[in-house]
Amino acid sequence: xxxxxxxxxxxxxxxxxxxxxxxxxxxxxxxxxxxxxxxxxxxxxxxxxxxxxxxxxxxxxxxxxxxxxxxxxxxxxxxxxxxxxxxxxxxxxxxxxxxxxxxxxxxxxxxxxxxxxxxxxxxxxxxxxxxxxxxxxxxxxxxxxxxxxxxxxxxxxxxxxxxxxxxxxxxxxxxxxxxxxxxxxxxxxxxxxxxxxxxxxxxxxxxxxxxxxxxxxxxxxxxxxxxxxxxxxxxxxxxxxxxxxxxxxxxxxxxxxxxxxxxxxxxxxxxxxxxxxxxxxxxxxxxxxxxxxxxxxxxxxxxxxxxxxxxxxxxxxxxxxxxxxxxxxxxxxxxxxxxxxxxxxxxxxxxxxxxxxxxxxxxxxxxxxxxxxxxxxxxxxxxxxxxxxxxxxxxxxxxxxxxxxxxxxxxxxxxxxxxxxxxxxxxxxxxxxxxxxxxxxxxxxxxxxxxxxxxxxxxxxxxxxxxxxxxxxxxxxxxxxxxxxxxxxxxxxxxxxxxxxxxxxxxxxxxxxxxxxxxxxxxxxxxxxxxxxxxxxxxxxxxxxxxxxxxxxxxxxxxxxxxxxxxxxxxxxxxxxxxxxxxxxxxxxxxxxxxxxxxxxxxxxxxxxxxxxxxxxxxxxxxxxxxxxxxxxxxxxxxxxxxxxxxxxxxxxxxxxxxxxxxxxxxxxxxxxxxxxxxxxxxxxxxxxxxxxxxxxxxxxxxxxxxxxxx
Numbered sequence: 263x264x265x266x267x268x269x270x271x272x273x274x275x276x277x278x279x280x281x282x283x284x285x286x287x288x289x290x291x292x293x294x295x296x297x298x299x300x301x302x303x304x305x306x307x308x309x310x311x312x313x314x315x316x317x318x319x320x321x322x323x324x325x326x327x328x329x330x331x332x333x334x335x336x337x338x339x340x341x342x343x344x345x346x347x348x349x350x351x352x353x354x355x356x357x358x359x360x361x362x363x364x365x366x367x368x369x370x371x372x373x374x375x376x377x378x379x380x381x382x383x384x385x386x387x388x389x390x391x392x393x394x395x396x397x398x399x400x401x402x403x404x405x406x407x408x409x410x411x412x413x414x415x416x417x418x419x420x421x422x423x424x425x426x427x428x429x430x431x432x433x434x435x436x437x438x439x440x441x442x443x444x445x446x447x448x449x450x451x452x453x454x455x456x457x458x459x460x461x462x463x464x465x466x467x468x469x470x471x472x473x474x475x476x477x478x479x480x481x482x483x484x485x486x487x488x489x490x491x492x493x494x495x496x497x498x499x500x501x502x503x504x505x506x507x508x509x510x511x512x513x514x515x516x517x518x519x520x521x522x523x524x525x526x527x528x529x530x531x532x533x534x535x536x537x538x539x540x541x542x543x544x545x546x547x548x549x550x551x552x553x554x555x556x557x558x559x560x561x562x563x564x565x566x567x568x569x570x571x572x573x574x575x576x577x578x579x580x581x582x583x584x585x586x587x588x589x590x591x592x593x594x595x596x597x598x599x600x601x602x603x604x605x606x607x608x609x610x611x612x613x614x615x616x617x618x619x620x621x622x623x624x625x626x627x628x629x630x631x632x633x634x635x636x637x638x639x640x641x642x643x644x645x646x647x648x649x650x651x652x653x654x655x656x657x658x659x660x661x662x663x664x665x666x667x668x669x670x671x672x673x674x675x676x677x678x679x680x681x682x683x684x685x686x687x688x689x690x691x692x693x694x695x696x697x698x699x700x701x702x703x704x705x706x707x708x709x710x711x712x713x714x715x716x717x718x719x720x721x722x723x724x725x726x727x728x729x730x731x732x733x734x735x736x737x738x739x740x741x742x743x744x745x746x747x748x749x750x751x752x753x754x755x756x757x758x759x760x761x762x763x764x765x766x767x768x769x770x771x772x773x774x775x776x777x778x779x780x781x782x783x784x785x786x787x788x789x790x791x792x793x794x795x796x797x798x799x800x801x802x803x804x805x806x807x808x809x810x811x812x813x814x815x816x817x818x819x820x821x822x823x824x825x826x827x828x829x830x831x832x833x834x835x836x837x838x839x840x841x842x843x844x845x846x847x848x849x850x851x852x853x854x855x856x857x858x859x860x861x862x863x864x865x866x867x868x869x870x871x872x873x874x875x876x877x878x879x880x881x882x883x884x885x886x887x888x889x890x891x892x893x894x895x896x897x898x899x900x901x902x903x904x905x906x907x908x909x910x911x912x913x914x915x916x917x918x919x920x921x922x923x924x925x926x927x928x929x930x931x932x933x934x935x936x937x938x939x940x941x942x943x944x945x946x947x948x949x950x951x952x953x954x955x956x957x958x959x960x961x962x963x964x965x966x967x968x969x970x971x972x973x
Contacts, residue, residue: 274336298562298570305559316491374456414538419489428477447557483527490516581606582942598888599732605939608723619647626653626700635721645679654681694882698742709739715851726850764881776806790857794820799872811837830914845908905931
């Protein structure tokens, strides 16, 4: 936070993100979490940090190198931010390895699971390691000498390598051995006392003599480089697919922004790597343990460790909202339907597309795809629909960061199947989540719409919390058609009936809604704002929230990740409270509630409160109008706010602390949502069974029941 007094205090975005990753790391320290979940949280922090370096840190470094001096809303220039960021990351890395070495490894050892250094193995284990090296590793490895005739190799981003300093005939030289990523990072070795493992790089170092028989090995250390991986895509090109493919290749050889070295390394090796990689001292991290902690995630996912993980959330299928319906279109015609993932199965959405693909009355399917899984059943259903002669239009966003290659593959397969594929809009990412099915019903053409807060990704839908809404209300259908016309043609943004769409209409909408609450407070009318988002960065939104707080509006913000707003400041934000939920599942849904003078409105959608979402993306938020679902959405938001297990509260100094639970009943909203979904389905099933034995008290009812069974 900038030290200068400001009426619009603001925490730097990058520093706030580091605070978020610290909250994730805290979950790895928690003894009440199952041990493999703690390993998984540690692996997540490492994966998060990799991406942070590849994009955000790399961006700040580029700004410093280009002498860019403009200050961000927190008052920091890039040159001032970079050392603060470096310091915070170095401290964070120390905490990661303190967690691993002092907390997780001892906890694993207590239950008979060990990562052994080879020097502590018995002879039988050492022989097993040697045999594995000879039979499996040796044929795969390629040692690369570096000398006058052989330049330093181009090492892949995030690859794990071993730098070897050698001497031959009195001269020093170096070689690099890449740890093969195609093999498992950890090897289980025979043990009579428990489960013993060794990391692959340790096996290679142990057997280096077999790779350099004629040389004197003086030192060896593992190292890993992280490269600038933010793509610079020329969207004016005639062939966007080719341009993105070229950019992906550039990512693999981007400028190094971080060098991690095992702590036990000699200065000569460090100097050699610094020179070869052209990297500064501040970008070097001496690591007191195994490099690349993302292996912890893969280790925790081993089938034999299931009993050492959280009890999995079991999605119910069908959700209670669809129970008893064989015809999903009939269910949606009767009223709007809501599905809360992963408590209620994403299979509902998949089956909606599958049903539409096979239904002879369906004429067209239109859908946006931002991130999809590697074996996407949604894409398979769209391909099937095209094969069945449906008009299928799909917007595949090729610029979805780190999913470009996956999306390229699916785009080509969809095109080959006969789908109309659009690759996003120039200058904008299409981030909205919407699916439109046009069907010929008995009473005419009807549009069925699915809108959501999360991606059409069946894999992440098991671990991300998101909400989807099904409707066939005409205003929504008309809006959906208008939105797709904007995405696929040259239509100007229309005046929507229900939708709020970025980049044209969302910022003024939120400005208007927040200012209305401010005015209602001044008039003594009911007012209040409750919002659940992933990130709060936008300076204008923050200023409007400060103004609303100053006018007496009670503001409750559930912000999982980055939060640049500072709550609880006297005369500025004393009516604002910020919660962050970090738990078993990743909170991903976006929900917006405005009290609206006693007639509250609630919206769901894809947008966070960030400049990119409001100004540089196609985003969608939509109102929940069905009264039953409105009340359910209100209860959902309230339950999230009342969580006191996974929640931390942001303090005025920018730090986060767990909620004080003294005198309060424990509330884990994620487990409670799962319980509610299971309970709602059981209630429907019980009601269904009771109807089988319902006595008929009149001839009219008996006749009606008989005719309905004949139908």
